[in-house]
Amino acid sequence: MDLGGTNLRSAVVDAGGGILWKTGIPTPPEADREEVVAAIAGICREAVSRARDLGDVRAVGAGAAGPLDAGSGVVFTPPNIPGLRNVALAAELDRAVSLPAFVENDANAAAYGEYRAGAGRGAESLVVLTLGTGVGGGIVLGGELLRGAHGTAAEIGHMVLDPTGPPCGCGSRGCLEQYASAPAAVRRWHRSVEDGTFPPPADWSGPLEGADAADLYRLAQAGDPAALAAFAETGRCLGEAIGSLVNVLDPETVVLTGGLAGAAEFFLPALEKTFASRAVSPAREKVRILTGTLGGDAGLVGAALLALERLPPA
Numbered sequence: 001m002d003l004g005g006t007n008l009r010s011a012v013v014d015a016g017g018g019i020l021w022k023t024g025i026p027t028p029p030e031a032d033r034e035e036v037v038a039a040i041a042g043i044c045r046e047a048v049s050r051a052r053d054l055g056d057v058r059a060v061g062a063g064a065a066g067p068l069d070a071g072s073g074v075v076f077t078p079p080n081i082p083g084l085r086n087v088a089l090a091a092e093l094d095r096a097v098s099l100p101a102f103v104e105n106d107a108n109a110a111a112y113g114e115y116r117a118g119a120g121r122g123a124e125s126l127v128v129l130t131l132g133t134g135v136g137g138g139i140v141l142g143g144e145l146l147r148g149a150h151g152t153a154a155e156i157g158h159m160v161l162d163p164t165g166p167p168c169g170c171g172s173r174g175c176l177e178q179y180a181s182a183p184a185a186v187r188r189w190h191r192s193v194e195d196g197t198f199p200p201p202a203d204w205s206g207p208l209e210g211a212d213a214a215d216l217y218r219l220a221q222a223g224d225p226a227a228l229a230a231f232a233e234t235g236r237c238l239g240e241a242i243g244s245l246v247n248v249l250d251p252e253t254v255v256l257t258g259g260l261a262g263a264a265e266f267f268l269p270a271l272e273k274t275f276a277s278r279a280v281s282p283a284r285e286k287v288r289i290l291t292g293t294l295g296g297d298a299g300l301v302g303a304a305l306l307a308l309e310r311l312p313p314a
């Protein structure tokens with residue numbers, strides 16, 4: 001199961017990470033604890049019943065927004081789903097479907113999915129950056145997901161690029177998320193048109209405020225200089241962060257996933273140039289920077305594979 005701020009999804013995943021069946025509903029907005037738990041239990045029961053038609057079901061894995069305790073499966077204060085505050089999610093799932101259930105931070109689950117069944121397949125170590133509304137991350141070292149001493153490892157979006165930069169939702173300033181998320185790219189484009197650095201796009205009708213990341217992508221495809229510059233600056237900021245990450249962790253592979261990774265063609269050149277000026281050799285030449293292959297399913301696949309992994313031997 002993957003519980004996001006927008007969608008609640010479940011899938012049947014095989015031991016190799018293949019999706020056999022999947023479904024999804026909008027996350028109940030403003031739902032209280034009872035409604036959220038009922039929706040989660042319902043969608044998991046549906047997946048388990050489909051899975052039983054297909055074969056032997058071993059476990060349930062769930063990805064949810066942190067902070068959470070993967071060991072006990074308790075979700076603490078999910079930012080977008082207030083009804084889930086302090087819910088023992090693993091225990092609720094176990095009760096709903098009578099199967100061992102495991103909970104993981106959603107960004108970690110997505111990273112594990114790409115590691116086992118996606119772009120990171122075959123690597124022993126990788127760093128995954130999820131570029132979307134925010135910037136998330138996950139790290140696998142020597143085949144193990146890095147959770148940290150307090151469960152908050154790999155908060156890559158909150159690496160500080162500029163201590164004097166804009167305030168961030170986490171309470172800090174100038175975090176990577178303020179420079180490399182999809183809304184940050186759109187903001188940068190908007191600002192550069194409004195302050196006259198670039199002319200407004202020729203065929204744009206309606207207010208500039210209405211633009212989103214998909215518009216920005218279309219504009220870049222059409223050669224709009226402001227859109228190309230906004231993506232290049234996104235790439236430069238990512239190159240700074242990935243350079244530092246590689247200097248600390250020296251992974252084999254870096255994987256970029258999330259909606260904004262679909263625009264990689266427009267920011268990878270700047271990313272690679274900045275990365276090369278920051279990373280230490282020979283990692284600089286050898287680290288592979290790839291886009292993910294599982295798309296929005298990485299979290300579902302990773303949560304399932306982690307659950308199998310965590311299952312005590314029969």
Ligand SMILES: [Zn+2]
Binds near residue numbers: 168170175177
């Ligand atoms: Zn932050």
